[in-house]
Amino acid sequence: xxxxxxxxxxxxGRHSPQALRLALGAVLSPAQLQTLDVLHADEADLTYVYLAxxxxxxxxxxDAGPALHEALRSACMALCPQPELVGLHNTLxxxxxxxxxxAEWHYIVETDVRPEAEDDFNAWYSTEHxxxxxxVPGTARARRYLGTGAPRHYATYDLAERAAFGSEPWxxxxxxxxxxxxxxxxxxxxxxxxxxxxxxxRG
Numbered sequence: 001x002x003x004x005x006x007x008x009x010x011x012x013g014r015h016s017p018q019a020l021r022l023a024l025g026a027v028l029s030p031a032q033l034q035t036l037d038v039l040h041a042d043e044a045d046l047t048y049v050y051l052a053x054x055x056x057x058x059x060x061x062x063d064a065g066p067a068l069h070e071a072l073r074s075a076c077m078a079l080c081p082q083p084e085l086v087g088l089h090n091t092l093x094x095x096x097x098x099x100x101x102x103a104e105w106h107y108i109v110e111t112d113v114r115p116e117a118e119d120d121f122n123a124w125y126s127t128e129h130x131x132x133x134x135x136v137p138g139t140a141r142a143r144r145y146l147g148t149g150a151p152r153h154y155a156t157y158d159l160a161e162r163a164a165f166g167s168e169p170w171x172x173x174x175x176x177x178x179x180x181x182x183x184x185x186x187x188x189x190x191x192x193x194x195x196x197x198x199x200x201x202r203g
Contacts, residue, residue, distance in 0.1 A: 003035055004093070005050035007069070008147070008154075009076060010084040014040050015047045023078045028053075028072045039106050039130040039194035048108070048194060071114040092126055096139035096158070099188050103158035106194040107165055109150040117185035124182045125155065132173035133157060138164025151188045165193065 017038045024033060028051075053068065070084045076083035115123045124143060133140040138161035145154040157165075162179035164170060173179075 003036065004090055005052050005188050006088050006090075007051040007053050008086040008088055009049040009051065010086070011047045011049070011076060011084070013045055013047060013080055013081040015079050018045075020049060020081060023075050024072065027075050029047040038197040040197060042105075042193040042195055044192065046192070048192075055126065057101065079146070080200070082151075085118040085152075088145040088154065089147075090143060090145055092130060092142075092144040094134040094142045096129060096141050097137050098140045098160040100165075101140050101160035103160050104196055105159035105162045105165070106196060107159060108194065109155040109189070109191050110147075111153050111186045111189040112151045113153060114185045114187070117182065121153075121182050122186060123160040124178050127175065128178055129173065129182075130155065132176075136167065136169045136173065137161075138167070151190070162193070172199070 004047055015038070017036055020036060020038060021033045022037075032051070035052060039050075041047070051072075069087070072082050073085050076085075085174040120128060130142050130144060134157075138143070138159055140160045141158040143156045145156070146152060147154050159165060
């Protein structure tokens with residue numbers, strides 16, 4: 001299983017793992033940069049990067065907190081004038097139908113939800129929606145995170161086959177009565193399909 005990320009970097013433009021390692025090398029050790037997970041949006045000029053700072057850097061990175069994120073943000077400005085860094089806290093991690101398969105594709109849903117609907121939203125994600133999508137043929141892994149800033153909620157899906165997204169089983173999970181009740185409470189929502197960079201590496 002891949003190392004659990006605890007930081008997400010969002011960058012305008014398409015940036016290679018080599019360019020990211022060069023920029024981030026001022027802040028991170030070579031060992032940390034060996035597990036850089038670089039994602040390019042399939043239909044947008046956008047790069048997302050997952051890092052596992054706490055696991056790789058030890059307690060010092062955890063204690064550094066905001067100062068470390070600010071150093072990373074400054075380093076990323078060599079690539080993008082307004083990089084965004086998001087701290088991630090994992091709340092659900094499910095092996096998928098295709099667990100263990102190479103996952104070239106990565107789908108992310110980022111959203112906020114109206115406060116009065118949050119309990120229903122969390123119950124739906126944990127007991128129906130994410131387990132249902134994890135069970136779709138071609139899904140390798142499904143995870144939920146709480147992020148710092150807005151949007152606050154992240155749902156991520158590693159896909160061994162891009163065709164899993166939008167397949168009949170996938171659409172059936174999205175079309176339940178509970179889904180129809182919850183989804184109108186979303187706002188500040190972004191849905192993006194990514195493809196892993198060829199030389200991206202995960203621990």
